[in-house]
Amino acid sequence: MATSIVGEEDDLQFCAGRSRHRRSMGVDRSRGDDPMSYDFAKGANPFDHSGDDNRPTFTEADQAIFSGIREADKQRRVAKPLxxxxxxxxxxxxxxxxxxxxxxxxxxxxxxxxxxxxxxxxxxxxxxxxxxxxxxxxxxxxxxxxxxxxxxxxxxxxxxxxxxxxxxxxxxxxxxxxxxxxxxxxxxxxxxxxxxxxxxxxxxxxxxxxxxxxxxxxxxxxxxxxxxxxxxxxxxxxDVWRQASENNVRDDLNAIAKARQFAILLMDLYRLEGVHFAPFDDVVTPGESDLPYYAQVADGDTFRIPRGKGQLLLNAMGLKNTRQLRDYRGLLKLPDIVWQIADDLNWSEYFIRDLRSEAGNDDAKLIQLTAHAAREQGYTVPTGTVYDDLLHDYTVPVGTVYDGDTAPTGTVSVGEPVVTDDDRKRMRKLSKLDRRIFAASEKEKRHVIEMIHQQREWLDYLELTLRRSMES
CATH class of the missing domain: 3.90.1530.30 (Conserved hypothetical protein from pyrococcus furiosus pfu- 392566-001, ParB domain)
Structure with missing residues (x-):
C-alpha cells in the first residue's frame, strides 16, 4: 500500500478542505451522520446499525458501489486473434x-x-x-x-x-x-x-x-x-454509425469519402422506415466507379433528411451545420470520372465546388477541367482502364467516341511539337502494358482492344489527311 507523506501545513489544509466538502454535501455532525463522529473511546461500534432502518445493508452498499462496474464488464468487448x-x-x-x-x-x-x-x-x-x-x-x-x-x-x-x-x-x-x-x-x-x-x-x-x-x-x-x-x-x-465514429476519430475523410459516409447513414435512417436500396454488389461493377450505390440518395427532394435527425447526422460526420450536409450530398451527382479522381487526389469539397462553378451545369466541361487539374497534380491511371483516355488532351470532344465518320477538330501551330512529353510517357506505358495485360479481366482486355482500334483509326485518318494536304 502506497504511503503519502505530508507536512503539518498540508495536513491542516486537507482537514479544512474535508470539512468544507462535508458541509457542501450536507453532512451534519450533530445528526450523527458523519462516520468520523462516532466516539470510539466510549466503545461505540460504527458497524452496529441496530435500530436504524435508514442505513443501507452491506448487500445494498455493494450493489450501489459495484453494480456499475459489473455492468461495464458485461459490455466490455474482448478482442481475439483471427x-x-x-x-x-x-x-x-x-x-x-x-x-x-x-x-x-x-x-x-x-x-x-x-x-x-x-x-x-x-x-x-x-x-x-x-x-x-x-x-x-x-x-x-x-x-x-x-x-x-x-x-x-x-x-x-x-x-x-x-x-x-x-x-x-x-x-x-x-x-x-x-x-x-x-x-x-x-x-x-x-x-x-x-x-x-x-x-x-x-x-x-x-x-x-x-x-x-x-x-x-x-x-x-x-x-x-x-x-x-x-x-x-x-x-x-x-453498425454504420460506429463505423462513422471510427472514421472521424482517425484520419480526416476526404470530400468523396464524406459524401459516401453521408449516403450510408442516410440510407440507414430510411431503412429503419422500411425503404429498400439496391445492394452494393448489384449496382457496382468490380473495377469501375462505386458512385451508383451512394447516388441512390442523391435526390434531396425524394430523400430528405428525416425530421429530427439532422443533428444526429452532423454529430456522426463531425460537421457543424446542415449546409455542409447539402454540399456533400451534391457530390453524389458528380460524373463518375470526377468522383474517382477527386477521391484519389483527396480533393476538398471547396476545390470540387470551384471546378463545378467554373463548369456551370456542363458535365463535359467539368470532366475536362477535372482532367486538366489532375494532370497538373501528376495524376495517372493504368493504361487500358476505363478512365485512361480522359486524362489526355485529345481534340475529340470529351464524352464522345470517334467512330471514323467525323474527323477530330483542332489545329497545330507551326513549330509546335506534335509528340509531347505526355505522349512519350503514354507510349512508355503502352510498351510495358504487355507485362500486365494477361492478368487483366476479360472486360479490361476488350476495352484495351477497343482503345487500340480507336487510336489506329485516328492515326490512319490523321495520316490520310496530312498526305492529302501535301498533295493539294
Missing amino acids: DIFKIYPDYSQPRRVVPSSVRQHWNGLPNTVATLFQTWVREVALLRFDERRHRDLNDVEEELYHLIDGILQSEDVEQVERAESDALHPVEDALLKVVDLAASIRRDGLTNAITVVKYGDRYQLETGERRWLAYHLLYAHYDDKHWTKIPAVVVEQL
Whole structure:
C-alpha cells in the first residue's frame, strides 16, 4: 500500500478542505451522520446499525458501489486473434485505403492481398519512373522495395531517410501510410483491435481496413505466421454509425469519402422506415466507379433528411451545420470520372465546388477541367482502364467516341511539337502494358482492344489527311 507523506501545513489544509466538502454535501455532525463522529473511546461500534432502518445493508452498499462496474464488464468487448485470410473488406466502406487505380486490379479476396501490394508498388514505380535516372521500371521497383524494407526494419519511423516535405503522389502516400502503420505494429504491437462481423466461416471488416492490410504486408514481408493473426472484436452486426465514429476519430475523410459516409447513414435512417436500396454488389461493377450505390440518395427532394435527425447526422460526420450536409450530398451527382479522381487526389469539397462553378451545369466541361487539374497534380491511371483516355488532351470532344465518320477538330501551330512529353510517357506505358495485360479481366482486355482500334483509326485518318494536304 502506497504511503503519502505530508507536512503539518498540508495536513491542516486537507482537514479544512474535508470539512468544507462535508458541509457542501450536507453532512451534519450533530445528526450523527458523519462516520468520523462516532466516539470510539466510549466503545461505540460504527458497524452496529441496530435500530436504524435508514442505513443501507452491506448487500445494498455493494450493489450501489459495484453494480456499475459489473455492468461495464458485461459490455466490455474482448478482442481475439483471427486469421487475416478469413477476413474480407467492406466494399461500401466510405474510406478508400487502396486507390482506385490499384483497387480495380484487385479481386478483393484476402488470399490475393500480396498481389495487391505488388500491383501497388508497380503503380508507384510508374509514377516515379524517370528515363534520365532509371534504366527501366525494375530499377524503380527495387528502390521502392528497399524503402519499404528500411521503414519496416527501422526502430523509429521518423529516422528513416524519407523526405516528408516532398509532395508525394496520393497513390504513393497511401501505400507508405500502410507501410508506416505496419512498422509501428511490428515495433509496438496493435493497440486498437479491428472490429468484424461474422458471416458463416468468414468475417467482414467493420473498422480497421488499413490495420488489416498492415498485417498482410508484415506477413508477406517476413513470412512469419505470427502476422496471420490479428486482434479483432467480433460484433453481432455491422453498425454504420460506429463505423462513422471510427472514421472521424482517425484520419480526416476526404470530400468523396464524406459524401459516401453521408449516403450510408442516410440510407440507414430510411431503412429503419422500411425503404429498400439496391445492394452494393448489384449496382457496382468490380473495377469501375462505386458512385451508383451512394447516388441512390442523391435526390434531396425524394430523400430528405428525416425530421429530427439532422443533428444526429452532423454529430456522426463531425460537421457543424446542415449546409455542409447539402454540399456533400451534391457530390453524389458528380460524373463518375470526377468522383474517382477527386477521391484519389483527396480533393476538398471547396476545390470540387470551384471546378463545378467554373463548369456551370456542363458535365463535359467539368470532366475536362477535372482532367486538366489532375494532370497538373501528376495524376495517372493504368493504361487500358476505363478512365485512361480522359486524362489526355485529345481534340475529340470529351464524352464522345470517334467512330471514323467525323474527323477530330483542332489545329497545330507551326513549330509546335506534335509528340509531347505526355505522349512519350503514354507510349512508355503502352510498351510495358504487355507485362500486365494477361492478368487483366476479360472486360479490361476488350476495352484495351477497343482503345487500340480507336487510336489506329485516328492515326490512319490523321495520316490520310496530312498526305492529302501535301498533295493539294
